[in-house]
Amino acid sequence: MPILRRLAPGVYAAVGDTGRGSEGRPNAGFVVTDSGVVVIDAMASPRQAEQLVQAIRSVTPRPIKWLILTHHHPDHHFGAIVFRRLGAKVIAHPDRRVLASEGGEDALMANWVRVVGLDAMRGFEFADVPDRPVTGADTLRLGGRSLVITHPGAAHSAGDLLIWLPRERVLFAGDVLIEDGVTMVVDGSSGSLLRTLATIDGLSPRRVVPGHGAIPARPAALVARTREYITGLRAAMRSAVEQGTPMGRAMASLPPADETRPVSLNSRRRRNAVRVYLEEERAYMGLDSVP
């Protein structure tokens, strides 16, 4: 069962992993209102979602009314069907495209079975098409609570959403923030990520829930660490492009990717470097601008 952290009265983070950090299981959360429960993210499989439901039931018997997805990566929505079967409606960005699903949904699912095991996937169905799509900003009001849901741009993925509780000053950031600061931008872009980090700074959250790993003691420090990483990577790749260094050589200083671990720290650093090199190259050639 995920470990629950109470962030404010009725506001909980379900921390899926604190040991293996970003490569481990995803985080989720939920908000208990007078009229029912709002769940944020559905975990990586129906089994994990059922464990999340158990954790919710340890706090409240109220019905689960809404599931909000921070984005469409499998580790955050493959448990969604469990909440739908309990009667919840789904709020998400309608753009469900991710690199991992380029081979089609069947291939995506087959890959995922290898990650979480066939047993954990029992009862699986895709359930991330939103009943209530959000492409700009929307406020969910339920039982005296307000959740402000915004699409900050394609930072970590095309369908990113931030979930902000203004009164409690709690932000559910999805994978825009992860424990070690090395957020993946291969499904988004480094420029959008930097703008999203500025948006988060502007909110000045008291607590943030990252997509993976521990809840940081100081939200601003995790935002700063993420910004420092991505700014440094952009500068390094920009100077490589300007000096005509081929991508392979520009990447030589990075440790090799872990072949069987596509989201290990080394793999993320390497995949981000490829992505950012290409962004900088396009900008250098005047194909588009890096803001």
Ligand SMILES: [Zn+2]
């Ligand atoms: Zn993700």
